[in-house]
Amino acid sequence: MSSVHESLTRRRRAEMRFRAYGLAAIALAVGMLVLLLATIGVQAAGAFSHHKLQVSVEWTDNASGPTPPVATLVSRLNTIVREDLETVFPKAMQDRRSQVELHDTVSRLALLPVANRLSRDPPTSGSLFAFDVALSDDIDLFLKGSPKLTSTVWTDGVDSIEQTVGDSVELIYEDGGLLALQREGESNEPTLLLQMGGVVIRVASITDSVVSGKVLVGEVSAIDDQDRSGAIVHRVAAPELQRNVSDQQIAWMLVLQDAGRIKRTFNADFFTNADSTYPELAGVLAAIMGSVFMMLVTAAVALPIGMAAALYLEEFAPHNRLTRMIEVNINNLAAVPSIVFGLLGAALLINFLNMPRSAPVVGGLVLGLMTLPTIILAARAALRAVPQTVRDAALGLGASKSRAVFDHVLPLAAPGILTGAIIGLARALGETAPLLLIGMVAFVAEVPDGPNDEATALPVLIYKWSNGAERAWEPATAAAIVVLLAFMVLMNAAAVLLRRRIDRTRL
Amino acid sequence: MSDQPSVSPKVSCKGVDVFYGDQQVIHNVSMDIADRAVTAFIGPSGCGKSTFLRCINRMNDTIEGARVEGLVEIDGENVNAQGIDPVTIRSRVGMVFQKPNPFPKSIYDNVAYGPRIHGLVRDQMDLDEIVERSLVRAGLWDEVSDRLDSPGTSLSSGQQQRLCIARAIAVGPEIILMDEPCSALDPIATARIEALIDDLRQRFCIVVITHSMQQAARVSQTTAFFHDGRLIEHGETEMIFTNPADTRTQDYITGRFG
Numbered sequence: 001m002s003s004v005h006e007s008l009t010r011r012r013r014a015e016m017r018f019r020a021y022g023l024a025a026i027a028l029a030v031g032m033l034v035l036l037l038a039t040i041g042v043q044a045a046g047a048f049s050h051h052k053l054q055v056s057v058e059w060t061d062n063a064s065g066p067t068p069p070v071a072t073l074v075s076r077l078n079t080i081v082r083e084d085l086e087t088v089f090p091k092a093m094q095d096r097r098s099q100v101e102l103h104d105t106v107s108r109l110a111l112l113p114v115a116n117r118l119s120r121d122p123p124t125s126g127s128l129f130a131f132d133v134a135l136s137d138d139i140d141l142f143l144k145g146s147p148k149l150t151s152t153v154w155t156d157g158v159d160s161i162e163q164t165v166g167d168s169v170e171l172i173y174e175d176g177g178l179l180a181l182q183r184e185g186e187s188n189e190p191t192l193l194l195q196m197g198g199v200v201i202r203v204a205s206i207t208d209s210v211v212s213g214k215v216l217v218g219e220v221s222a223i224d225d226q227d228r229s230g231a232i233v234h235r236v237a238a239p240e241l242q243r244n245v246s247d248q249q250i251a252w253m254l255v256l257q258d259a260g261r262i263k264r265t266f267n268a269d270f271f272t273n274a275d276s277t278y279p280e281l282a283g284v285l286a287a288i289m290g291s292v293f294m295m296l297v298t299a300a301v302a303l304p305i306g307m308a309a310a311l312y313l314e315e316f317a318p319h320n321r322l323t324r325m326i327e328v329n330i331n332n333l334a335a336v337p338s339i340v341f342g343l344l345g346a347a348l349l350i351n352f353l354n355m356p357r358s359a360p361v362v363g364g365l366v367l368g369l370m371t372l373p374t375i376i377l378a379a380r381a382a383l384r385a386v387p388q389t390v391r392d393a394a395l396g397l398g399a400s401k402s403r404a405v406f407d408h409v410l411p412l413a414a415p416g417i418l419t420g421a422i423i424g425l426a427r428a429l430g431e432t433a434p435l436l437l438i439g440m441v442a443f444v445a446e447v448p449d450g451p452n453d454e455a456t457a458l459p460v461l462i463y464k465w466s467n468g469a470e471r472a473w474e475p476a477t478a479a480a481i482v483v484l485l486a487f488m489v490l491m492n493a494a495a496v497l498l499r500r501r502i503d504r505t506r507l
Numbered sequence: 508m509s510d511q512p513s514v515s516p517k518v519s520c521k522g523v524d525v526f527y528g529d530q531q532v533i534h535n536v537s538m539d540i541a542d543r544a545v546t547a548f549i550g551p552s553g554c555g556k557s558t559f560l561r562c563i564n565r566m567n568d569t570i571e572g573a574r575v576e577g578l579v580e581i582d583g584e585n586v587n588a589q590g591i592d593p594v595t596i597r598s599r600v601g602m603v604f605q606k607p608n609p610f611p612k613s614i615y616d617n618v619a620y621g622p623r624i625h626g627l628v629r630d631q632m633d634l635d636e637i638v639e640r641s642l643v644r645a646g647l648w649d650e651v652s653d654r655l656d657s658p659g660t661s662l663s664s665g666q667q668q669r670l671c672i673a674r675a676i677a678v679g680p681e682i683i684l685m686d687e688p689c690s691a692l693d694p695i696a697t698a699r700i701e702a703l704i705d706d707l708r709q710r711f712c713i714v715v716i717t718h719s720m721q722q723a724a725r726v727s728q729t730t731a732f733f734h735d736g737r738l739i740e741h742g743e744t745e746m747i748f749t750n751p752a753d754t755r756t757q758d759y760i761t762g763r764f765g
């Protein structure tokens with residue numbers, strides 16, 4: 001009696017332990033997943049929005065005739081934007097270098113969509129034409145917080161400002177007490193910018209009562225008494241040489257931001273643009289379309305063939321040496337590395353059958369071949385799971401073999417087949433290696449119209465972007481990953497809905 | 508073996524052998540089965556009752572590796588003859604299985620499936636009528652007439668088995684084969700099926716495999732005892748149960764083995 005009791009507690013403890021292991025395993029898996037999604041999500045968040053400069057001009061239609069070509073409009077808009085910036089920051093015109101820096105804050109290509117809009121729907125001459133133009137990727141990154149900018153309000157009023165040579169100034173604080181400011185500026189030689197009203201001064205050195213520096217934006221004479229009563233101290237985390245935005249550019253942006261000229265907008269271009277060599281203009285639409293066409297071809301190849309093969313092998317084929325050999329080989333085929341299918345596609349479809357390179361139809365065929373064994377295996381498992389009694393019932397009523405299969409077995413197996421097919425297709429959707437071999441890595445700047453057009457696919461795009469040199473490719477890559485994941489979630493959701501639908505109609 | 512029925516038999520088997528691959532499981536069985544009567548097959552598990560039953564509607568065709576030799580005739584027509592489609596045989600010979608196996612469809616669709624595939628109906632009215640008639644004959648109509656759309660699998664197992672009988676009747680068979688139709692049912696459901704079998708005897712030739720001696724005694728007029736793939740004894744049920752000729756039959760029905 002007591003020994004039974006002892007063994008019972010022991011068994012119960014073992015069970016508890018086992019349950020704990022299981023829970024730990026699940027917690028670990030879920031934790032990893034959350035971590036993965038969170039990092040990608042945080043990274044990607046940057047790419048889904050973009051900072052734009054708001055510009056408005058009085059539109060003068062100098063050529064009253066047909067609207068000029070888009071290229072001309074881009075040039076014209078470019079001039080407008082540049083002149084606008086130069087009016088706000090006239091000092092930038094003093095030397096060539098800062099002029100170029102100023103122009104570099106916006107990207108010229110970002111004017112293309114504006115020009116397109118303009119040519120479709122030209123404003124009447126004399127009316128106000130307002131538009132947004134994307135800031136360059138480095139400026140955008142800076143505005144999104146990289147490198148980090150910390151701004152604090154300095155409430156000591158300056159007593160006098162002396163302009164020494166050119167733009168050099170000395171700010172004199174008679175009460176002293178600037179050491180705190182100095183300390184702040186010492187670590188790692190970051191840039192300190194003092195902003196007073198519309199004037200931005202880069203700090204060069206600080207003593208207890210004197211700040212000397214250089215005026216980057218504005219005129220000292222424009223600083224009024226109210227501006228003198230305090231200052232905003234901006235500290236940029238990295239020294240100028242280690243970042244892609246200059247102190248001068250940062251100073252401009254601070255002023256433009258104060259003037260409310262910069263806004264952060266949802267980056268719709270990311271979803272409507274094709275690939276570009278400029279990260280601020282690059283979008284995923286072409287890759288999405290490429291992937292869609294490819295998946296259509298893959299499904300069109302793999303689903304019917306896979307299902308027919310599974311049906312034949314499972315329901316009709318005799319069980320002999322030949323079918324056993326075929327079975328074994330299908331299993332082997334499912335384990336073949338995907339890159340081998342890419343080689344096959346390159347050799348057979350492109351070199352031998354002369355199909356177009358970089359086309360979704362070729363990618364779809366290759367991925368279809370790759371997915372075929374997976375679908376066959378899943379479909380066979382689903383068919384095998386249908387109880388024999390169902391077949392017996394139908395056959396016993398005098399249904400022919402194929403009627404029994406199509407009326408009863410297939411509908412019962414459909415959810416399983418569907419799940420297997422979706423898993424196979426989802427794997428194909430994320431496949432990169434075989435596509436590299438059939439040339440789908442080529443740079444394609446246009447959205448494909450059909451499966452025969454040159455295209456790229458989402459995973460390949462991610463691969464390419466992740467190799468991009470500019471830092472702005474990083475969030476773009478993460479955002480493309482999010483799009484790919486969303487795509488997969490969508491496919492799985494479709495599968496779940498279809499399953500439900502089938503289950504409902506079947507009762 | 509023993510006395511032949513005076514009228515011509517519905518099913519007539521002569522020298523039937525069945526093999527699964529190389530293994531012979533039915534040895535030279537000859538038997539006549541009378542129309543409008545219930546014949547019970549009894550015998551220990553694995554003796555070949557089901558296998559022999561499947562010879563009558565060619566269900567052994569669906570089992571890979573099964574091979575039937577010898578003559579099986581329905582109304583004098585060889586069911587294994589060349590050019591005979593097993594589908595036509597099975598439309599004449601209905602089958603009810605051990606485990607109730609309604610399709611995962613509505614009650615109506617379960618019964619309507621057979622008539623539909625055999626093209627027995629011209630329109631919906633015909634079909635409705637067949638479905639109702641079959642359910643009435645299977646003694647299920649009163650219980651399900653108001654929920655023909657609900658799934659057949661939602662019924663109790665006794666009702667499911669009667670649904671399977673209705674489904675078989677709907678095709679208009681001449682023979683109904685039942686392979687242990689009550690072994691998965693409780694006593695009340697069993698009693699209902701037995702009553703139903705007794706009722707159906709008026710119209711059909713029925714063969715029932717059973718492991719219950721009482722059931723065989725209650726529902727059948729003729730009993731066949733199988734042992735080790737051989738037909739040991741075949742005759743009037745009363746004779747078999749009161750005065751068996753073979754000691755193995757005696758041992759089996761008195762519960763000494765099996």
Ligand SMILES: Nc1ncnc2c1ncn2[C@@H]1O[C@H](COP(=O)(O)OP(=O)(O)O)[C@@H](O)[C@H]1O
Pocket residue numbers: 527532550551552553554555556557558559570
């Ligand atoms: N599909 C099959 N393949 C091979 N052997 C089978 C198969 N079905 C039945 N058998 C064998 O045939 C013999 C008779 O089986 P069965 O007709 O099911 O017996 P019973 O219905 O009397 O219990 C048994 O020995 C069984 O193992």
Ligand SMILES: [Mg+2]
Pocket residue numbers: 556557558686
């Ligand atoms: Mg049996």
